């Protein structure tokens with residue numbers, strides 16, 4: 001988990017899963033008793049027990065919770081990023097935080113140069129990366145060779161003029 005909940009003990013118990021003790025992720029309802037669990041938690045549970053953890057109904061079926069109220073409450077929960085320590089990120093915005101702004105998230109260079117590093121050092125890297133893209137190693141070797149060739153022709157030409 002790349003985040004932790006802000007003031008976790010103040011989060012409504014109704015929003016917490018009895019299996020993992022955290023607020024629901026992709027909540028699922030038991031069709032028999034109406035109790036709610038995280039999707040991942042209940043799938044793992046029924047693999048072993050084949051029953052609902054609350055009502056013990058064997059072969060109980062579970063369906064996704066569709067209530068907007070529940071989803072809105074879960075989306076508004078505030079979390080802290082475990083990488084950059086930023087607090088008060090809405091849980092529903094956490095994926096955007098990671099994929100767009102988190103300065104401590106490890107990304108690949110957008111130029112596909114093979115560089116990998118935290119987002120905050122990417123700008124610094126880009127300065128040298130752009131120079132390398134402009135003068136890749138093979139190109140500078142090639143231009144060195146051309147330079148030496150031109151020099152050789154020039155010297156040859158000067159010596160020939162001297163011969164006359």
Ligand SMILES: [Zn+2]
Pocket residue numbers: 017018019020021022024025037038041
């Ligand atoms: Zn859970």
Ligand SMILES: [Zn+2]
Pocket residue numbers: 030031032033034035052053054055056057060
């Ligand atoms: Zn149940």
Ligand SMILES: [Zn+2]
Pocket residue numbers: 081082083084085086097101102103104105
């Ligand atoms: Zn972050």
Ligand SMILES: [Zn+2]
Pocket residue numbers: 109110111112113114115125126129
């Ligand atoms: Zn790069």
